Amino acid sequence: MTNEHEGQQKRSLSWVEFLIERAIQVSGISAIILVVLIFLFLIKEGTPTFLEIPLSSLFAARWYPIEEYYGLLPLILGSLIITIGAAVVSLPLGLATAIFIAEIAPEWVRDILKPFVEVLAGIPSVVIGFIGMLVFAPLIRVALDIPTGLTAFTGVLLLAWMALPTVVSVAEDVLDAVPKTYRDAGLALGMTRWQVIWRIVLPAGRSGVLMALMLGVGRAIGETMTVMMVTGNAARIPLGLRDFFMPVRTMTATIAAEMGEVAQGSPHYHVLFAVGLTLFVITFAVNMAAASVVFRQVKRAERMLS
């Protein structure tokens, strides 16, 4: 092969490489482009709401779109009660499961348990909603002697359970990240294994535990199908403890249930996009908070090493 030939080949190769590397760079920023695009489209379709419907009506207590009542308060409070409830139930359970997997269980139990938690993450939410409707809700109705089992409480329990894979896996990472020397120091001082976990490991990983909580919240607030199927979907304002055992309606369920039937461009259509925009902003804030915990942790680790 002549020199000229080789040169040509090399040039064509570098040309291909140039194209591939540009494509890789574009893919690299695709996540940014997409998040911005999603935000823009939600704004485009959602903000007309604020021109069509006066703010006082949007923050009213009645959601009944057929008669043009677009009060978002019951939906927002519905999502709030379900999310907080799910987080409260799911954090201790998830943390305990993570501790069990990482610190207590013998190796073979761990090898069985971890794939099972992954299986839970893989069960489609519509299947959990289905079982919730057919099996779980009737149980709750009978056990608590209430008129319907499709309540906020039912949604909270199922949602807490569904958020567990997220909470468990983040919490596990947290426990793993605590240096072994910390534990050894505790044990050498004569602490029991439980004292080491409770007094040393958990405090050392507390910012990570906070992150597990936030990601679990983010997962719970966005869950749609299960919530729509098991919470009864009555748009009423939950105020007291009793409302916890009555039907509620969340923002996600409202979008899913009603978007299919609205005329494109109608006020109802725009309101549903505005609800989606609200959800986007809430999850964005929650995830930003979680991300800042991660970055702060990295910085602290760097400081400790240097």
Next chain:
Amino acid sequence: MPKLSRQNSQRIAFALITLAAVVVVAPIFFIVGYIIYEGASAISWEFLTAYPYNGMKAGGLLPAIVGTLWLTLGTAVVAVPIGIGAAIYLSEYAKDNALTRAIRVAIINLAGIPSVVFGLFGLGLFVIFLNFGTSILAGSLTLGIMTLPVIISTAEEALRAVPQSFRLVSVSLGGTRWQTIRRVVLPQALPGIITGVILGLERAAGETAPILFTVAAFFLPRLPTSMFDQTMALPYHLFVISTQVPGMPVHIQYGTALVLLIFVLSMNLMATLIRNHYRKQRFW
């Protein structure tokens, strides 16, 4: 009350924690077992290969199964190249600067957006703005975007696990950066990447909310012929027959749930097997 001894408090704490783990895991057995128990009687050759008829109260799931297969394939076509490209960028090219941090924040946020909001976005952009209509194309794009963060993070993890010395050797032999990635890093990371891709597609296959307004048909007793067609899909079909159709025979509902569960969990199993197989073979 006498103070608990340290040993006893450990015993109580460990017992409670073990109990919590049981509370978490036992329902998984119950749900899967109960669906198999109630649904197995519905499964037959006809159930898998026939069209539904008589208001979906009889016949089979064929259009829903085929629809879910098409959507899973479409999701892969959208998400796999972009996802792997982004992972390569983050693992092999990105410097530690503001842009990279912005990308990471964007991925975390993309992963956190509720699935129904992806559905809204798909409706606004693909169905209406780009005028694809409710179609397999619009549904695949929506599901693909939703799946992207899963694929990016798992693929990046797989790429980063390849030891730095492999890259150094390739570069010292005169390989360019892309040659190094193409011939050395990617082949080593491939099992990990495939595992991540399957797990991402598994999630997409089971999703209902993103396809509600972008592709899913309530009842469509024929197979799609192009990517601009609507289609039935297993998760949406389960939702329809368990909430929208009164008087639906219970064994058909459980049978549908079982088929969906088998579809999704077999992908999960495949991913686990691939991961374990290659983890044993790996020499580094």
